[in-house]
Amino acid sequence: MHNKTIGYDALTAVYQPDAVFVEHNSKAYSFTEEILSRLSHVPVYEIKDIGQLEKEFKVSRSDVFGEGKKNLVLSRFNGSFLKKCPGASPGMVCCNYYIVNLSKNCIYDCSYCFLQDFLNNNPLQVAYVNVEDLFLELENVFTQFPDRTFRVGTGEITDSLALDALIPYSQLLIPFFNRQENALLELKTKSDRIENLLDQPDPTNVIVSWSINPQQVIDLEEKGTPSLENRLYAASLCVKKGYRVGFHLDPIILSPGWEKLYRELIETLFDFISASKIEWVSLGSFRYQSSLKPIIKSRHPETLLFTGEHLPGKDGKFRYLRPLRNNAYETIRGFLQEKSKELNIYLCMETKEIWEGVTGKSPRNDEKLDRFFDL
Numbered sequence: 001m002h003n004k005t006i007g008y009d010a011l012t013a014v015y016q017p018d019a020v021f022v023e024h025n026s027k028a029y030s031f032t033e034e035i036l037s038r039l040s041h042v043p044v045y046e047i048k049d050i051g052q053l054e055k056e057f058k059v060s061r062s063d064v065f066g067e068g069k070k071n072l073v074l075s076r077f078n079g080s081f082l083k084k085c086p087g088a089s090p091g092m093v094c095c096n097y098y099i100v101n102l103s104k105n106c107i108y109d110c111s112y113c114f115l116q117d118f119l120n121n122n123p124l125q126v127a128y129v130n131v132e133d134l135f136l137e138l139e140n141v142f143t144q145f146p147d148r149t150f151r152v153g154t155g156e157i158t159d160s161l162a163l164d165a166l167i168p169y170s171q172l173l174i175p176f177f178n179r180q181e182n183a184l185l186e187l188k189t190k191s192d193r194i195e196n197l198l199d200q201p202d203p204t205n206v207i208v209s210w211s212i213n214p215q216q217v218i219d220l221e222e223k224g225t226p227s228l229e230n231r232l233y234a235a236s237l238c239v240k241k242g243y244r245v246g247f248h249l250d251p252i253i254l255s256p257g258w259e260k261l262y263r264e265l266i267e268t269l270f271d272f273i274s275a276s277k278i279e280w281v282s283l284g285s286f287r288y289q290s291s292l293k294p295i296i297k298s299r300h301p302e303t304l305l306f307t308g309e310h311l312p313g314k315d316g317k318f319r320y321l322r323p324l325r326n327n328a329y330e331t332i333r334g335f336l337q338e339k340s341k342e343l344n345i346y347l348c349m350e351t352k353e354i355w356e357g358v359t360g361k362s363p364r365n366d367e368k369l370d371r372f373f374d375l
């Protein structure tokens, strides 16, 4: 086991936006007050609605996406929070789960991030403050289907914990999920800001998962994110506290020498966390919509993402050629299985053929996975 000892002063700094905009209809929420109390040195502006602000923002900035991350909007979400995972797209097999989008955009700046394209028209950092409405909606669905187990993730269009020191969703979500009989909360992150998680008395029904990559990939492609060791140290503290933890090796990036880098990554992972404490490891290769490529090239000219050849799949996303993906999954799966034969390893956002080729079975035939992904 790794003996690393770091204190909270070694953690990444708490995000401070340049300005906060409070939508008129979100002023009265107690969560708004809570957030603003942590931002006493930041200018706060009241706005009618976010649409006008986004329009003005777009015409006045050159790197709209980069600048958007520095401006926080507190807003009320008016639709349905709960959505099916978009991985269930044509031809793809996904780790079947639900997502709620409590906030939008991310303070980190990964070169491969699809949000650069997806949020190009609404690039501001948005946090929804009407968490009470989310809980009403979730309770309604969970009680309607008592025989199902719901896995609910909050990290689809944001990082679940990167802002938690400032916008402490976890302090509300964890006690709510502690009380549920048929639901699990999945917090997906690259962050090391886990103070709020350690402060919670009960880790029941919560899985915290970290996206990890070799440190060289982090340095080049995951700007602003905590180091690999900081992420794993945070994960080890969560394990100690009793949280279930998982790891996403995603996106796997096949730059020169990737085998060695991913072997070392797996060594480091098990230096910090023993295999018996890991709920699952997911593998996913780099993928992108064609519209994202020019944005990546212009915002991250040093990237190594496009050193290999990529082809579009049935879902329109470009990926490494199938034999390369297969080889990467088999190789990395082999490294993981050298450490433990018991690990649950799954492939996310992949075709059924690849899944079967690599694991020898279709995803719905894997009882171990069904324990977690039973829907």
Ligand code: SF4
Pocket (backbone or CB within 6 Å): 105, 106, 107, 108, 109, 110, 112, 113, 114, 115, 157, 158, 159, 190
């Ligand atoms: S951590 Fe995730 S959401 Fe944030 S920039 Fe990176 S890929 Fe995007």
